[in-house]
Amino acid sequence: MSNNPPSGRFAYDGLDRTIHERARLSILTSLMCHPKGLSFVDMKKLCDLTDGNLSRHVKVLVDAGFVSVAKGYEENRPHTHCKITKVGQKQFLDYVSVLQQVVKDAANEKKRVRSAPLKSSIM
Amino acid sequence: MSNNPPSGRFAYDGLDRTIHERARLSILTSLMCHPKGLSFVDMKKLCDLTDGNLSRHVKVLVDAGFVSVAKGYEENRPHTHCKITKVGQKQFLDYVSVLQQVVKDAANEKKRVRSAPLKSSIM
DNA sequence: AATTATACTTTATACTACAAAGTAATTGTT
DNA sequence: AACAATTACTTTGTAGTATAAAGTATAATT
Numbered sequence: 001m002s003n004n005p006p007s008g009r010f011a012y013d014g015l016d017r018t019i020h021e022r023a024r025l026s027i028l029t030s031l032m033c034h035p036k037g038l039s040f041v042d043m044k045k046l047c048d049l050t051d052g053n054l055s056r057h058v059k060v061l062v063d064a065g066f067v068s069v070a071k072g073y074e075e076n077r078p079h080t081h082c083k084i085t086k087v088g089q090k091q092f093l094d095y096v097s098v099l100q101q102v103v104k105d106a107a108n109e110k111k112r113v114r115s116a117p118l119k120s121s122i123m
Numbered sequence: 124m125s126n127n128p129p130s131g132r133f134a135y136d137g138l139d140r141t142i143h144e145r146a147r148l149s150i151l152t153s154l155m156c157h158p159k160g161l162s163f164v165d166m167k168k169l170c171d172l173t174d175g176n177l178s179r180h181v182k183v184l185v186d187a188g189f190v191s192v193a194k195g196y197e198e199n200r201p202h203t204h205c206k207i208t209k210v211g212q213k214q215f216l217d218y219v220s221v222l223q224q225v226v227k228d229a230a231n232e233k234k235r236v237r238s239a240p241l242k243s244s245i246m
Numbered sequence: 247a248a249t250t251a252t253a254c255t256t257t258a259t260a261c262t263a264c265a266a267a268g269t270a271a272t273t274g275t276t
Numbered sequence: 277a278a279c280a281a282t283t284a285c286t287t288t289g290t291a292g293t294a295t296a297a298a299g300t301a302t303a304a305t306t
Contacts, residue, residue, distance in 0.1 A: 052296065105152050
């Protein structure tokens with residue numbers, strides 16, 4: 001009753017749900033790669049999302065404070081420009097560092113061929 | 124009407140839903156790191172999951188053919204032993220290679236400081 | 247004037263993650 | 277022997293959410 005591990009070795013609780021969803025991971029990564037931001041239409045193409053899905057997911061990201069939007073007109077058409085916020089950048093980088101750990105863990109398996117301590121020490 | 128891109132640059136459609144879910148990503152990674160398999164109880168600890176969640180997610184993975192289970196008794200207690208299957212290994216590695224691309228894309232942002240072609244060429 | 251196209255937003259549904267409750271066998275405890 | 281507690285799970289119910297489909301609004305085209 002004295003040693004409860006700080007967290008399961010493979011729990012990955014840094015994988016924030018808001019970011020981990022595939023569509024939003026796409027959106028955020030595309031925005032990270034375009035510091036000046038992207039239009040709704042460009043994001044739609046880059047992330048392969050339908051209008052409805054993009055709209056919904058952007059709203060979630062805006063509500064979380066990870067993305068900011070500027071709505072206006074360009075060439076007589078409504079034009080929505082999205083940018084990742086400072087908070088969004090930080091959260092995203094934190095998230096990615098956890099991803100990196102997952103990739104690292106997955107890579108370890110390749111080296112390890114057989115045998116692993118099973119009883120007592122599972123780590 | 125002749126050039127539709129093969130897929131959005133940031134679509135990441137290799138992120139299989141079955142694997143991408145956090146709990147299942149945990150489970151699969153832990154199983155990859157333990158080629159001999161893991162017991163229900165050990166996985167619960169390693170992945171920080173409740174009994175109900177682990178049970179449910181393992182079922183999803185079994186139904187997908189990614190994990191196999193052997194139920195038996197050990198020391199007068201029911202004992203479930205889980206292992207990742209060949210198919211599961213392959214799918215997992217495919218998934219991780221996409222993750223690696225995400226991490227790579229995310230890293231690119233750090234080098235890039237300002238300016239990015241915006242009109243015509245968004246990639 | 248009536249389609250068609252663009253750029254979105256809203257809704258409705260089908261899915262699913264998760265907590266809580268349930269099952270079943272075993273091991274103390276009195 | 278009876279009862280409570282523990283272990284090792286499974287099943288159920290619900291709350292949340294991703295996504296397709298439908299809707300809105302403006303502009304260009306025929």
